[in-house]
Amino acid sequence: MRPEQQGVEVAVLVSVGRHPITGRARRADQDARGLELALGLGHQLPGSRVSLLHAGVLDEASEASLRGYLGMGLETLTLLEQTEGADAIPALAEHLAAAPPQLVITGARAERGEGSGLLPYALAERLGWPLVSGLAAVETVENGVATLLQALPRGQRRRLKVRLPAILTVDAAAPAPRQSAFGPARRAELEVTPVAAEPDRELAQWRLAPARKRPKRLKIVKAASARDRFKAAAAKAEGGSGQVLEGVSAEQGAEAIYKLLKEEGVLPR
Amino acid sequence: MLNTILPILIFAALALAAVGAGRRVRLWRQGRPSPVPLLKGLAALPRRYLVDLHHVVARDKVMSNTHVATAGGFVAAAVLMILVHGLGLANPVLGALLLAASACMFVGSLFVARRRRDPPARLSRGPWMRLPKSLMAFSLGVFLITLPTVGILPPDAGSWILALVLAAVVVWGLAEMVVGMTWGGPMKHAFAGALHLAFHRRPERFSSKAGGEGRSTGLKALDLENEATPLGVETPSDFTWNQLLGFDACVQCGRCEAVCPAFAAGQPLNPKKLIQDMVVGLAGGSDAGYAGSPYPGKPVGEHHGNPHGPIVARQGTALVDAETLWSCTTCRACVEECPMMIEHVDAIVDMRRHLTLEHGNTPGKGAEVLDNLIATDNPGGFDPGSRLHWAADLNLPRMADLGQVDVLLWLGDGAFDMRNQRTLRALVKVLRAAEVDFAVLGDEERDSGDVARRLGDEATFQSLARRNIATLSRYRFQRIVTCDPHSFHVLGNEYSELGGHYAVQHHSTFIAELYDAGRLAFSPWKGGSVTYHDPCYLGRYNGEYEAPRRVLEALGIQVAEMERSGFRSRCCGGGGGAPIIDIPGERRIPDMRMNDVKETGAELVAVGCPQCTAMLEGVVDASAEVRDIAELVADALVARPAAAAPRRSADKTTAEEVI
Numbered sequence: 003m004r005p006e007q008q009g010v011e012v013a014v015l016v017s018v019g020r021h022p023i024t025g026r027a028r029r030a031d032q033d034a035r036g037l038e039l040a041l042g043l044g045h046q047l048p049g050s051r052v053s054l055l056h057a058g059v060l061d062e063a064s065e066a067s068l069r070g071y072l073g074m075g076l077e078t079l080t081l082l083e084q085t086e087g088a089d090a091i092p093a094l095a096e097h098l099a100a101a102p103p104q105l106v107i108t109g110a111r112a113e114r115g116e117g118s119g120l121l122p123y124a125l126a127e128r129l130g131w132p133l134v135s136g137l138a139a140v141e142t143v144e145n146g147v148a149t150l151l152q153a154l155p156r157g158q159r160r161r162l163k164v165r166l167p168a169i170l171t172v173d174a175a176a177p178a179p180r181q182s183a184f185g186p187a188r189r190a191e192l193e194v195t196p197v198a199a200e201p202d203r204e205l206a207q208w209r210l211a212p213a214r215k216r217p218k219r220l221k222i223v224k225a226a227s228a229r230d231r232f233k234a235a236a237a238k239a240e241g242g243s244g245q246v247l248e249g250v251s252a253e254q255g256a257e258a259i260y261k262l263l264k265e266e267g268v269l270p271r
Numbered sequence: 272m273l274n275t276i277l278p279i280l281i282f283a284a285l286a287l288a289a290v291g292a293g294r295r296v297r298l299w300r301q302g303r304p305s306p307v308p309l310l311k312g313l314a315a316l317p318r319r320y321l322v323d324l325h326h327v328v329a330r331d332k333v334m335s336n337t338h339v340a341t342a343g344g345f346v347a348a349a350v351l352m353i354l355v356h357g358l359g360l361a362n363p364v365l366g367a368l369l370l371a372a373s374a375c376m377f378v379g380s381l382f383v384a385r386r387r388r389d390p391p392a393r394l395s396r397g398p399w400m401r402l403p404k405s406l407m408a409f410s411l412g413v414f415l416i417t418l419p420t421v422g423i424l425p426p427d428a429g430s431w432i433l434a435l436v437l438a439a440v441v442v443w444g445l446a447e448m449v450v451g452m453t454w455g456g457p458m459k460h461a462f463a464g465a466l467h468l469a470f471h472r473r474p475e476r477f478s479s480k481a482g483g484e485g486r487s488t489g490l491k492a493l494d495l496e497n498e499a500t501p502l503g504v505e506t507p508s509d510f511t512w513n514q515l516l517g518f519d520a521c522v523q524c525g526r527c528e529a530v531c532p533a534f535a536a537g538q539p540l541n542p543k544k545l546i547q548d549m550v551v552g553l554a555g556g557s558d559a560g561y562a563g564s565p566y567p568g569k570p571v572g573e574h575h576g577n578p579h580g581p582i583v584a585r586q587g588t589a590l591v592d593a594e595t596l597w598s599c600t601t602c603r604a605c606v607e608e609c610p611m612m613i614e615h616v617d618a619i620v621d622m623r624r625h626l627t628l629e630h631g632n633t634p635g636k637g638a639e640v641l642d643n644l645i646a647t648d649n650p651g652g653f654d655p656g657s658r659l660h661w662a663a664d665l666n667l668p669r670m671a672d673l674g675q676v677d678v679l680l681w682l683g684d685g686a687f688d689m690r691n692q693r694t695l696r697a698l699v700k701v702l703r704a705a706e707v708d709f710a711v712l713g714d715e716e717r718d719s720g721d722v723a724r725r726l727g728d729e730a731t732f733q734s735l736a737r738r739n740i741a742t743l744s745r746y747r748f749q750r751i752v753t754c755d756p757h758s759f760h761v762l763g764n765e766y767s768e769l770g771g772h773y774a775v776q777h778h779s780t781f782i783a784e785l786y787d788a789g790r791l792a793f794s795p796w797k798g799g800s801v802t803y804h805d806p807c808y809l810g811r812y813n814g815e816y817e818a819p820r821r822v823l824e825a826l827g828i829q830v831a832e833m834e835r836s837g838f839r840s841r842c843c844g845g846g847g848g849a850p851i852i853d854i855p856g857e858r859r860i861p862d863m864r865m866n867d868v869k870e871t872g873a874e875l876v877a878v879g880c881p882q883c884t885a886m887l888e889g890v891v892d893a894s895a896e897v898r899d900i901a902e903l904v905a906d907a908l909v910a911r912p913a914a915a916a917p918r919r920s921a922d923k924t925t926a927e928e929v930i
Contacts, residue, residue, distance in 0.1 A: 024654070181633060181641070183627070188498065
């Protein structure tokens with residue numbers, strides 16, 4: 003007997019993006035891919051409901067970019083309005099805990115602010131939900147268990163089963179987002195809920211500066227023929243000197259990482 | 272007996288026609304309101320018909336004379352018939368005139384019949400095939416019933432059988448020519464066409480007595496401030512009523528089909544079919560009754576629509592498929608050729624606007640290009656700060672430093688294209704040789720919005736346009752010169768509706784002026800034969816056919832004209848976002864154009880548009896080189912005679928440094 007597939011409640015967390023060249027506010031690419039995946043899921047599992055959630059400041063630039071998501075075909079977006087510099091995690095966690103959706107989809111990292119990519123993990127920790135990163139597709143949702151495809155490097159996929167509710171993050175492996183249409187974006191509504199602002203004290207102490215290009219280890223290929231060069235280019239990066247630590251204490255692990263960073267010249271010797 | 276029947280027949284036909292007219296008008300009124308001066312329009316009708324429409328019809332001399340004889344004869348015969356046979360004014364003079372009019376119409380109908388014997392593919396068949404017979408029935412019938420009036424035949428000539436036969440012929444003629452005019456039939460074009468001319472949505476496109484040829488090519492802006500305005504056209508009733516009226520005026524002559532580059536390339540577009548589909552939509556039904564060439568690759572009879580149903584379905588088929596609308600290059604060849612003055616391109620862009628702004632479904636690379644335009648102000652997604660990188664060594668004067676110059680050089684997005692950068696460098700060399708006081712906006716310049724607008728993204732167009740207008744308003748200049756006819760058209764014709772009024776010139780016009788003023792001197796042309804390709808946005812959109820030829824002549828080049836040149840120039844395939852959308856066809860439009868070039872035997876084709884350059888240079892195994900006019904001019908530059916240029920030596924070194 004084939005179990006009944008039911009519609010799912012999906013919440014997509016979206017952020018205000020930043021264009022890599024001009025720095026203009028826009029719909030963030032990964033979040034838009036997350037929404038695209040959710041909309042595709044809505045199509046695949048009839049009866050699914052997709053809702054949009056954003057916590058942050060409401061101003062002209064952020065409204066324009068949030069409407070970019072609405073132009074993909076949604077009628078409302080829930081905006082948890084906060085003051086500048088407030089921490090989005092408690093507000094989002096509270097909102098999600100109050101009416102838990104089955105799936106929370108979001109981009110792997112934001113295009114502005116810290117952009118640390120830690121928000122989904124922090125949310126998962128607070129809510130006690132499992133988290134799957136690098137989502138490529140949601141295959142089925144049956145009896146509270148979702149079968150997912152996780153994207154791995156070089157086009158590999160891993161099939162996972164995860165108990166709902168769960169948080170899923172998407173990166174560039176997810177389907178490209180559809181075009182945002184001006185008309186629906188303009189008509190859609192922002193449901194603004196002011197929330198208690200919990201200032202992000204940690205962030206307030208940081209000094210923000212434009213990123214510098216990171217040094218990149220050169221891969222020197224000594225190949226005589228085109229075939230060798232191709233093989234070298236297509237081959238998996240071979241760690242070789244990699245080391246798997248098992249059954250060690252946190253201190254020992256940290257020590258090993260610290261040592262490696264020193265060796266690599268990331269930290270001053 | 273005929274004396275009693277005829278008035279009844281005539282007035283019955285007129286009454287039926289009046290009822291039909293009311294129904295037809297109701298169909299048009301389903302469209303959105305569009306205020307037009309009704310009386311002024313009707314007053315302008317005779318001139319628009321006799322001058323502007325005839326100007327187009329007269330391009331085909333035989334057909335033009337045929338139409339004058341047939342239509343002139345019919346109008347005269349119909350009026351006289353009402354007087355003589357309807358109202359019984361059996362005056363021999365009127366009778367003689369009526370005989371002359373119907374005879375004239377009969378002669379005309381013989382020519383119509385001759386054309387219908389083996390009609391070219393562009394003509395629709397179906398009901399149109401019976402038209403010459405109906406014309407003959409009317410003219411012959413009226414002629415015969417008038418013979419007794421003037422006393423050539425006795426009033427009781429022939430038997431009652433003959434009278435009945437004659438009456439039947441007259442009924443046929445009246446049914447087609449009078450009743451059919453408003454109930455739908457080939458003669459509908461006369462009724463709808465006359466009103467369309469009177470209430471045209473672009474009254475400024477007609478010539479005026481005061482002179483001026485009348486040109487109106489800029490797209491009309493959407494009112495984005497008012498959220499109630501529909502974003503483009505979803506259903507036939509979203510067109511304005513006079514657009515619907517215009518569609519209904521189509522005579523299905525297929526001149527548009529014959530010149531459409533997309534149709535010739537086997538892409539799924541036929542302007543005539545598109546207009547007929549709009550007529551199907553406004554009346555409701557299926558396109559099965561259409562008897563002309565279909566959209567290439569799309570059989571007739573599978574599409575249907577109604578006035579309030581979607582034109583393009585989100586899924587499945589409705590009235591028109593999206594790819595039909597996206598095949599158009601907006602070259603305006605159809606509009607230029609249309610004797611009924613129908614505005615095909617307006618309609619296509621109106622429908623595209625809905626697809627882009629409401630469906631969010633711009634095909635091909637369209638969505639990506641629009642996203643780039645929004646985020647980086649240029650379609651390629653390049654860093655806006657790199658707009659002048661090509662000119663790093665040229666030390667171009669910036670508007671921001673000068674504030675006021677004679678000429679603002681508008682670079683266009685060709686500034687990011689390595690091929691067009693050669694043209695721009697050549698143009699700078701020419702401007703410096705002529706000591707023109709010019710400057711560029713540099714990084715302050717944005718895309719003009721041409722591509723966004725033609726892809727239907729009116730919001731992005733207006734955003735770009737308003738920001739460009741704000742930038743331009745900070746500076747003082749006499750005119751804008753550009754080597755991009757698309758920017759030329761948008762800046763010159765489409766910004767005015769948003770509050771930007773500029774004198775814009777194509778570089779060929781400006782170079783011609785400089786030459787005529789003695790500010791440029793050229794070495795004699797040593798190359799081979801040359802032909803010239805008229806860019807659509809320079810020629811048909813802006814009427815500039817002379818200046819580029821004047822420049823080529825000044826260079827000592829004798830242009831070997833292509834068969835399709837001037838207002839009949841064939842599109843390169845690069846307009847309207849067509850290369851971005853890239854709807855597949857059987858052939859490529861630029862290949863066909865390079866074949867036109869080949870037929871002239873020219874070794875070089877001169878162009879004046881970055882799009883044309885890119886499209887024509889992309890042709891594999893081309894028989895001719897592609898050069899922009901600016902490049903030809905720059906190559907031929909020599910120092911002016913000493914008297915005209917006191918600082919000659921200084922000029923020369925600058926000019927050499929540039930290239």
